[in-house]
Amino acid sequence: MKTEFDAHKSGKNDCGGIYSSNCLICGNGLEYLPISIFLTCFYCGKEEKGNIVCSSGKSHYVCDDCHNLPSFNFIKEYLLATDKMDPFEITFDILNNSSIPMLGCHHAYILTGSILMSLKNRGYLNITDADMEEAFLRLSKQAVGGYCGLSGVCGIVPAGGIIYSILTGSVCGKDREQKITMGITTSLSKAIYCLTGPSCCKAYLFKSMEILIYSLYIDFHFPLLDKDVKIECNFKDMHPHVCGLEKCPYFAGFNINTKELRQTYQKETGFLHESDFTCEDTYSNTDVLRNEVVVYSDAPTAPC
Incomplete structure (x- = not known):
């Protein structure tokens, strides 16, 4: 059995403006400035330095x-209320809401939230409201709109790292826990790099979900999919930078096969499992690592 997610929505938006692409106020294209300048927010009047303005x-x-606030509010309210277990179903429920703009770092919050809620609703972890608030607080420190181009780091990368950090209890100064967390962010960053040209938050989100679903199965024995999934994106007409079309794996539709995932699991060895991860002292024995790294949860570990 296969679930198909076909995402599409209109350009209307409930987040203060009426446009979910380009300028939220008038719908004209955005200008990305290489040097920040002082700007005044159209809605709240706050004056600050910024790099993204309307071309008009x-x-x-x-x-x-x-x-971000209206979309964040919807994301948090939805996540804390949902009992759904499929992270892709959770993700597309959020993406198809009219309060979600086409691009932006709210995609990082969707990634973290959908995976954490799937883990919680499957009984793998006791994720509390406070855990979600902590995850979102951490994201607010590193997921900043437009900085994918200004610093080369997409906010979705730390979003995946935060999931692993919560699982392992990683903080600065810890040994294996921090290395494992950095391992997943390395995989996510490379995958996003390979997809870039043009940038697309939707593609980055879908690819990162693939990687995390695969990695959580391999590394922690947490299966998050019960059936095959087809991801097909229909946001192409809303992309302000022009959709990559056939260059994007999600334009024509991409299948995730749960049987292949389980077969891969039998071959893989665990943390930092990427075949092109060349760190010389990379550990590859899952059992050894799992014995040394505590999964922070009040719920029992999922069966293998």
Whole structure:
């Protein structure tokens, strides 16, 4: 049995403006500045330095808080109320809501939240409201709109790292826990790099979900899919940078086969399992690592 997710929505938006692509106020294209300038938010009046403005004039500047807050509120409310267990079903429920803009770091919050809620609702972890707040607080420190181009780091990369950090209890100064967390962010960063040109938050989100679902199965014995999934994106007409079309694996539709996932699991050895991860002292014995790294949870570990 296979579930198909076919995502599409109109350009209307409930987040202060009426457009979910380009400028939230008027729908004109955005201008990405290489040097930040002082700007005043159209909605809240806050003055700050920024790099993203409307091409029609610098009076159409929307700060990150006003750009993201309505979508964040919906994301959090949905996540804390849902009892769904399929992370892709959770993700597409959120993406198809009209409050979600086409691009932005809310995709990082969707990634972290959908995976954590899937883990919780399957009984693998006791994820509390406080855990979700902590995860979102950490994301707010590193997932900043437009900085994928300004710093080369997409906010979805730390979103995946936060999931692993919560699982392992990683903090600065810990040994294996921190290395494992950095291992997953390395895999995510490389995958996003391979997809870039043009940038697309939707593609980055889908690919990162693939990697995390695969890695959580291999590394922690947490299966998150019960049936095959087909991911097909229909947001191409809304992409302000122009959709990559056939260059994107999700344009024509991409299948995740649970049987192949389980077969791969039999061959893999665990943490930092990427075949092209060349760190010389990479550990590859899952059982040894799992004995040394505590999964922070009040719920029993899922069966192999």
